[in-house]
Amino acid sequence: MAGAGGRPGVAAAWPPRPDSVKERFARGVFSTVLRLASPAYVLRLLLRGRAEPLYQSHLAERFGFGPAIAPGSVWVHAVSLGETRAAAALIDRLRRDRPGLRLLLTHTTATGREAGLPLLRDGDAQRWLPFDTPGAVRRFLRRTRPSVGVLMETEIWPNVQRQALKAGVPMVLANARLSARSLRRGEKFQALLAPAARALRLALAQTAEDADRLRQAGVPDVRVCGNLKFDLQPDEALLARGRAWRAGLTRPVVMLAVSREGEEAAMLAAWQAAAAARAEAGSPLLLIVPRHPQRFDEIAALVTDAGLTLARRSAFGSHEHAVPPPSAGVADAWLGDSMREMALYYGLADVALLGGSFEKLGGQNLIEAAACGVPLFMGPHTFNFAEAAELSLAAGASRRAATIPTALSEALSLLTRPEERDAMAEAATTFASAHRGAAARMAAQILELARI
Structure with a gap:
């Protein structure tokens, strides 16, 4: 240290040296503009x-x-x-x-x-x-x-x-x-x-x-x-609930995690273009969890406009014993339109694509996915978590892809190799715990x- x-x-x-005349003037102008x-x-x-x-x-x-x-x-x-x-x-x-x-x-x-x-x-x-x-x-x-x-x-x-x-x-x-x-x-x-x-x-x-x-x-x-985010422990009750929901499905789950503007549309286009790969991977469910709650309705409209049937988390009930209704099990996509439930969504996911990393936004918190044991595919833009991203790649907990279509293709391919997927999941939890x-x-x- x-x-x-x-x-x-x-x-x-x-204490620090006094501000210069130029610095006092700049702060004065800034304050006047704000007023x-x-x-x-x-x-x-x-x-x-x-x-x-x-x-x-x-x-x-x-x-x-x-x-x-x-x-x-x-x-x-x-x-x-x-x-x-x-x-x-x-x-x-x-x-x-x-x-x-x-x-x-x-x-x-x-x-x-x-x-x-x-x-x-x-x-x-x-x-x-x-x-x-x-x-x-x-x-x-x-x-x-x-x-x-x-x-x-x-x-x-x-x-x-x-x-x-x-x-x-x-x-x-x-x-x-x-x-x-x-x-x-x-x-x-x-x-x-x-x-x-x-x-x-x-x-x-x-x-x-x-x-x-x-x-x-x-x-x-x-x-x-x-990084403090290594010290965050997933909510065990939420994680267990997500895994229980996953166990009730007959197909794997691909998650677009903490997505930002532009990424959902790109994911939906790639999803529709990958019909053959999806069939080979077991016809997975698409789970989209947007970063900002004010965009929930917007993303729901994008999904349905793409011709996919949609189930929204908010319709499942908010109590701790809530379960997806039977209609959700056959939907094409789920929308994670709730707050403070990321551990539940990661518990559901077999693989995830990291939001904010496929646009020039610096990426979202990749450590949370690792702590939940989810193999992760990152885009090229992870400057908000630069060191964590490189450590994750080196540990075998994640992989990098240039675009959402490429990341989705690799994620679907990983689902056909369960032993390799499980090895990435184990590497993710080991990586997360090693830096607390x-x-x-x-x-x-x-x-x-x-x-x-």
Whole structure:
């Protein structure tokens, strides 16, 4: 584990140097633009709230208002669903290491806030992250007075960082990652982002490559801790339910996991073109699980427009003993239109294609599939999980394909070779378990900074 510049045990200079005139001017312009954009921001939330009502809730929190809470909480900001899931492992370890810890959990998206609810205990609080204007952030910090702030993965905001520094709240970027592309983009806004990076008290990076890029971006103290997503354990009840549903089917299941825009249409076209290969593989069921819930109806329409019969998970019932109706067993495709049930869907799947990796989106969480023992086919774009993807390939837990048709062809072929498929599944679980421990390392660093 290394400090700034990669030298073990060397603490970075603190506090950071004052901002230059150019940097103060850039932040001032940024803040003015955001203030002027506030009405448009509220309108956007109201419009999004038509599909996801949670966006219309607690609007005052977006501007730093809301009830005050007792000082001393550990503040964790998890912008959306993926970050909230990763934060769960860290929060669990923080509570284990510091019994009685009070949590302040913030989010930006509705899916993040919904996923965060099960992480709360008595005495905890949940809020929207305030709009990044100086006044909104000051009001938020006055009402919450956290002992330490933890931003998950990539979230660095100029005024959040500046106001936290002024308030004496040490800020940590946990499970931190920074791609080469993001670093290049950030250089265009260096006068705005460099002071925010310097204001971080500590960054806990996923990989050595991420750490090097974070130092280049200006973060003074960076330490490599690994990826929290390896510490996430699948929900055993959901996984068992998915496997029970799979056992009730007479055919294998091919899953498009956590899909993004454009990938579902490409998958459906490839599926129809692969009729002969599907027949040889046992006429598998197609399972599509989109990344964003607001697209569920859109994807359902795509499936039926493609001429496939569809069964939706939401029609099976929500209780723990829910089972697919007989009509679902003969459907061509299932739509995973529920939240917080990825372990169930991976339990159903014999093989999976990784969403977000066939478009230039960086890929979704491949570690979750591995932990559930599902052989995975990835597209060419996995820069959000670059090291994990390479480790997975090296372990034999996954394979890479250039396009969805190629990935589907290889997945269908794998279904005809059950021993090879089982070997990939075993390699996946071994790979997932071999890289755990990031949560303990990060929790220790964060609690050392907390004033509690």
